Each structure stands twice: as C-alpha cells, then as structure tokens.
Amino acid sequence: MINLAERFLDAGISRRAFLQYCAQLAALMALPPSAGRAFAEALITAPRPSVIWLSFQECTGCTEAITRSHSPTIENLIFSHISLDYHHTLQAAAGDSAEIARSEAMQRQRGKYLIVVDGAVPLKDGGIYSTIAGVSNYDLLRETAKDAAAIIAVGSCAAFGGLPKANPNPTGAVAISDLIQDKPVINLPGCPPIPVVMTGVLAHYLAFGTSPALDRLSRPKAFYGETLHDRCYRRPFYDQGKFAKSFDDLAARQGWCLFELGCKGPVTSNSCATIKWNDSTSFPISSGHGCLGCSEPNFWDAGGFYRALSLPADPLENTTASAITGTIAGISVAVANRLVQNTAILEHQPVIVTDLEKSGG
Amino acid sequence: MNELQFLSWVRGPALQISATLFLIGIMWRLIEIYSLRYHPNFAEPRRVPGASGWHTLYRRFFPPEGMFEASPITYIGGYIFHIGLAIIIFLFDPHLGLIKEFIGISWNALPSPIIDFVTVVTLVAMVTVLANRLKCPVKRFLSGGQEYFSWVVTFLPVLTGYLAANHLLFSYTTTLALHILSAELLLISIPFSNLLHIFTVWPSRWFNGAVNGQRGVPV
Numbered sequence: 001m002i003n004l005a006e007r008f009l010d011a012g013i014s015r016r017a018f019l020q021y022c023a024q025l026a027a028l029m030a031l032p033p034s035a036g037r038a039f040a041e042a043l044i045t046a047p048r049p050s051v052i053w054l055s056f057q058e059c060t061g062c063t064e065a066i067t068r069s070h071s072p073t074i075e076n077l078i079f080s081h082i083s084l085d086y087h088h089t090l091q092a093a094a095g096d097s098a099e100i101a102r103s104e105a106m107q108r109q110r111g112k113y114l115i116v117v118d119g120a121v122p123l124k125d126g127g128i129y130s131t132i133a134g135v136s137n138y139d140l141l142r143e144t145a146k147d148a149a150a151i152i153a154v155g156s157c158a159a160f161g162g163l164p165k166a167n168p169n170p171t172g173a174v175a176i177s178d179l180i181q182d183k184p185v186i187n188l189p190g191c192p193p194i195p196v197v198m199t200g201v202l203a204h205y206l207a208f209g210t211s212p213a214l215d216r217l218s219r220p221k222a223f224y225g226e227t228l229h230d231r232c233y234r235r236p237f238y239d240q241g242k243f244a245k246s247f248d249d250l251a252a253r254q255g256w257c258l259f260e261l262g263c264k265g266p267v268t269s270n271s272c273a274t275i276k277w278n279d280s281t282s283f284p285i286s287s288g289h290g291c292l293g294c295s296e297p298n299f300w301d302a303g304g305f306y307r308a309l310s311l312p313a314d315p316l317e318n319t320t321a322s323a324i325t326g327t328i329a330g331i332s333v334a335v336a337n338r339l340v341q342n343t344a345i346l347e348h349q350p351v352i353v354t355d356l357e358k359s360g361g
Numbered sequence: 362m363n364e365l366q367f368l369s370w371v372r373g374p375a376l377q378i379s380a381t382l383f384l385i386g387i388m389w390r391l392i393e394i395y396s397l398r399y400h401p402n403f404a405e406p407r408r409v410p411g412a413s414g415w416h417t418l419y420r421r422f423f424p425p426e427g428m429f430e431a432s433p434i435t436y437i438g439g440y441i442f443h444i445g446l447a448i449i450i451f452l453f454d455p456h457l458g459l460i461k462e463f464i465g466i467s468w469n470a471l472p473s474p475i476i477d478f479v480t481v482v483t484l485v486a487m488v489t490v491l492a493n494r495l496k497c498p499v500k501r502f503l504s505g506g507q508e509y510f511s512w513v514v515t516f517l518p519v520l521t522g523y524l525a526a527n528h529l530l531f532s533y534t535t536t537l538a539l540h541i542l543s544a545e546l547l548l549i550s551i552p553f554s555n556l557l558h559i560f561t562v563w564p565s566r567w568f569n570g571a572v573n574g575q576r577g578v579p580v
Contacts, residue, residue: 217363227533241454241470260458267365267534293365296534302369309537310455311462313373322384329385330392341398 018043025203028196028275029212029222042207049206050105050113052144053087056137057130057164057173058119062155063089065192066199082202085113088132099133102144110147114205116198117141117176120157120164124172141179150184150211151176154198156294159187159219166300177218186211187218191294194275197223217297219269228265228291231273234258252288262306263290270295368538371545379545386552391560404575413578417570418563432497438490445483449476449519473526480523487516507555514550517543 022043023036055063067090084090085105086098093101105113119137122129127136135143145151153176156162164173177185188197201220204212212220229235237243237257244252244261252258259266265273268291272283285291290306293299303313362370407413424436450456454470461467491512494500521543523529525536550556558565 322381326385326388329389333393334396
C-alpha cells in the first residue's frame with residue numbers, strides 16, 4: 001500500500017513544505033511544538049485510510065465547503081490522498097457500483113476505516129423520509145458503522161440534528177451521536193464546518209490513531225475551545241460599548257460590534273474568527289453580518305437571528321392583558337378592604353370612661 | 362436541555378411568565394396600597410398643606426444628626442450599591458436594548474470597563490452591608506427572612522451579570538442564562554416583597570412627611 005510520503009513526492013511536495021505543514025497543523029490544534037515532528041513521522045508512514053462518506057438529511061453544503069477550500073493547498077492534498085471510497089457527490093460510480101465500492105471498502109479495511117457523516121438521520125415513520133438505494137439512513141448508518149474505527153460527524157446536522165431537527169422536526173431527525181454509542185464519534189459542527197477543521201481532524205487521526213482532545217459535546221477543543229466573541233476583531237468595540245445599530249450604517253462599516261444586530265458570537269464556540277474561510281480571507285462578521293451560531297446545538301430555535309442576546313427571544317406577549325388582570329385584582333382587593341373597613345366602622349361602638357369603670361367593676 | 366436551549370428558554374417562555382407575573386403583581390399591589398382609606402386628619406398642617414412631604418423627600422437623602430457617625434456603613438454602603446445598581450441597569454448597553462424593547466426609548470451607554478468597575482464596587486458594597494447587618498445586634502434583630510431574601514435576589518443578577526460579561530466560572534451561554542433567570546426571579550419578587558420600595562419609596566417619603574407636617578414637625 002502506498003503511503004502518504006510517497007504520494008507527496010509524486011505530487012511534487014517538498015520535504016520542507018511537508019514539515020512546514022505538519023508544524024502549522026500542530027500549531028493550529030494547539031499542540032506542543034514536538035507534535036509537529038510527531039505528525040511528520042506518523043504521516044510519512046501512514047497508509048491511506050479508507051474513508052466512507054455518508055450523506056443523509058443534508059444540503060451538500062459541507063461537501064461544497066471541503067471541496068472548495070484553499071485549493072490547491074497541502075490540506076486538500078491530504079484529503080485527496082485518503083482513499084475516499086464512497087461519496088455521493090464526488091464519486092464517479094452510481095447505483096449498484098457505488099454500493100459495491102462501499103461494501104468492498106468495508107470488507108478490505110474491516111475495523112480500520114473511517115466514516116464521515118454529513119446530515120441528520122430521520123427516524124419518524126420508519127425512517128422513510130431519506131433513503132439511499134432503498135435503504136433508510138438509519139439502517140445504512142448502523143450497517144456501515146458496525147466495523148468502523150471511528151465516525152466523524154461533519155456539519156451541524158450530523159453533529160446535533162441541525163436544520164432537519166428544527167422545530168417542529170417533521171421527520172424525527174436526530175444526530176449521529178444519538179444513534180451510535182459504541183464507536184468514537186467526533187463532532188465537527190458548523191453550517192458548514194471550517195474545511196481545515198475537517199482536514200485537521202482527519203490528519204490527527206491519521207497521525208496518532210486517535211481523535212484530538214474533545215469537549216463535552218465531542219468537539220475538538222483545539223477548534224471549538226473558545227467563542228467567536230473571545231477572538232473577534234470587533235470585540236474591542238463591544239468592550240467600549242460601541243455598537244452598530246443597523247446593517248451597513250457608518251458604525252457597522254467602521255467595524256463596531258454587531259451584538260445589537262443579533263450576533264451570536266458570544267455563545268458560539270468555533271474558530272471562524274481565527275482560522276477564517278477561503279484561505280483565511282474572511283468570515284461572516286468580517287463581511288458585516290453577525291454570527292448565526294451555526295455550530296451550536298439547536299441554533300435554529302435559539303431565538304431570532306437578528307435579535308440581540310440580551311433581548312427577549314420573542315416580543316413580549318399579553319402585557320396589556322396582564323396589566324388589566326392586575327388592575328382588576330387590585331380593584332377587587334381594594335373593594336374588599338373597603339368592605340372590611342366599612343363593616344368595622346358600622347360595628348364600632350364608642351367606649352366612654354363610665355363603660356370602663358363598669359367593666360372594671 | 363443543552364445550555365443554548367436553556368438560554369432560549371429563559372429568553373422566551375420564562376421571560377413571558379415572569380413579565381406576566383410582574384405586571385399582574387405590580388398593578389395589584391400599587392392599586393391596593395394607594396386605595397387604602399386613612400382616618401381623616403383634622404390637624405392644621407404646619408405651613409402649606411403637603412409642603413412637609415416635599416421637604417421630607419429631599420431631607421431624607423441626608424442622615425439625621427448623629428446617625429451617620431453611629432452607622433456609617435449603612436449610609437455609605439447603601440448609597441454606593443443603590444447608585445451602582447442604577448448605573449448598571451440604566452447605562453449598560455445590553456440593558457438599554459431591553460429598555461428600548463419595552464418602552465421604545467434609549468440613550469447612550471457607558472463603556473463596559475466602567476460598568477465592570479461599578480459592578481465590582483456594587484458587589485463589595487452589598488456584601489459589606491450584609492456583613493454589617495449580621496454583625497450589628499440591632500440590625501440583626503430587625504432583620505427577618507424577607508430582608509435576606511431581598512438581598513439574595515438583588516445580589517444574584519449583579520453577580521451573574523459580572524460573571525457573564527467576564528466569561529467566568531461557566532461558559533458565557535450558561536452564565537448569561539443564569540443572569541437572565543436571576544433577573545426574572547428579581548422581577549417576580551418585586552411586587553411581593555419589600556423590594557416594592559422601588560416604586561413606593563418616593564410616595565412613602567412624601568406621605569410620611571405630609572403626615573408629620575400635621576403633627577407639628579417643622580417644614
């Protein structure tokens with residue numbers, strides 16, 4: 001089996017460029033400098049792993065993101081040099097040929113292959129809302145995951161249910177981790193996730209045979225350890241209390257904070273503000289739009305995208321009715337109090353000194 | 362329920378519930394209090410009717426003679442945390458967004474570092490007055506459960522707000538949710554506890570002053 005180092009040489013990648021990549025990767029994942037050498041040594045001898053990419057209830061945005069990233073860079077090279085044996089969008093084969101390719105890969109690398117999943121899995125009504133080759137997503141996932149080494153849930157739909165799971169969740173969509181408990185599941189949420197996050201985690205797995213350190217939502221801490229707000233270039237304006245009041249006003253163009261326009265950066269853990277997109281060119285906040293919080297669970301149902309976090313998720317309801325109810329309650333209590341007072345006044349019997357003398361006997 | 366769902370719940374249904382209870386409670390209590398009938402007072406006011414009330418409104422900003430020396434922490438700590446609360450609530454930008462949402466008007470905010478500083482000072486002042494209340498036998502004797510309850514429900518929003526703004530203890534999402542939840546607890550508590558003084562303090566001062574004016578107290 002040809003290893004990655006030979007692939008690099010065939011592709012004209014120099015030793016220096018390869019080592020630089022390994023060092024960058026180590027730095028990106030907040031690993032110590034020695035990890036760069038470990039990456040290099042491991043990747044040089046790493047065989048091409050088989051990767052089976054399953055697409056369920058999704059929009060293909062994750063595939064779009066990963067295929068259009070940084071091209072042509074060494075990250076893409078790594079990705080193109082894994083053995084991607086099954087991927088609806090990218091594979092040439094179709095129909096039975098495609099399914100046979102998947103079966104062969106599963107048998108050839110039993111217990112060693114990786115599964116990348118994008119998309120949620122519908123369970124309602126027997127999972128009929130998304131099928132591939134007549135097989136429900138759930139059955140396909142269960143069959144494929146049985147002999148997998150690990151599963152990488154790419155995108156918010158696979159990681160947390162995403163848009164398909166949004167209220168009222170008509171297809172009964174669930175996340176991969178809701179269904180697979182006996183295999184390691186690495187969540188790489190985002191809509192879509194950052195391409196280098198996907199390739200970085202794959203490279204880490206290639207090099208060390210394990211997932212990077214994960215947080216409690218099974219996300220790599222290296223990429224999801226801080227909020228966008230923490231690393232946002234507009235953060236100083238937040239600290240100064242300077243906020244854009246509408247999109248494209250002077251304040252927004254001067255880089256003031258988008259918090260009041262509904263930015264969810266303070267509650268969103270991701271690396272968009274540091275790694276950025278399109279060869280580190282930009283990210284949504286750079287282009288003047290607040291963060292939607294797309295890498296957080298249930299972000300579709302977390303209040304309006306354009307309502308500030310400090311505001312009610314929905315406009316207050318029943319305020320007039322509440323005030324009227326309170327007024328009626330107040331008037332009722334007031335009338336009751338008056339009745340008590342009136343009764344007391346009516347029943348009041350004046351006492352004079354002689355009465356006291358009589359009672360004192 | 363994950364933390365973002367928790368935040369969505371406190372920003373959504375919990376806020377609706379607390380706002381509803383607050384509105385019902387505040388209308389009920391204020392109408393009840395200000396519709397109470399008092400015995401007619403036939404005494405002549407000292408000078409102009411009601412003038413003593415207006416004077417008392419102003420005069421009670423200052424401690425009576427000798428009281429400041431007797432209890433400086435009450436006056437200094439009390440002033441600091443009341444002014445601090447007013448600054449935090451009415452001059453922190455995220456709060457102004459909420460105020461604009463409710464009453465439609467807004468004004469300029471103070472920079473966050475200043476709010477941070479004021480918050481710390483407010484927290485310290487509140488802890489100090491609580492310690493003083495516990496330490497002083499007379500104040501401790503006069504304090505019941507409601508006094509401590511009011512202190513807790515006032516202290517929690519300030520503390521959680523500081524934690525949220527500075528990303529301390531828990532994630533921002535969780536601390537923001539706890540902050541909003543504690544503010545909702547405060548909101549519900551206002552009509553039904555001695556925190557109602559937020560609304561009644563000025564009329565009460567005026568009333569007491571006006572009554573005293575009919576009992577020979579000089580204006």
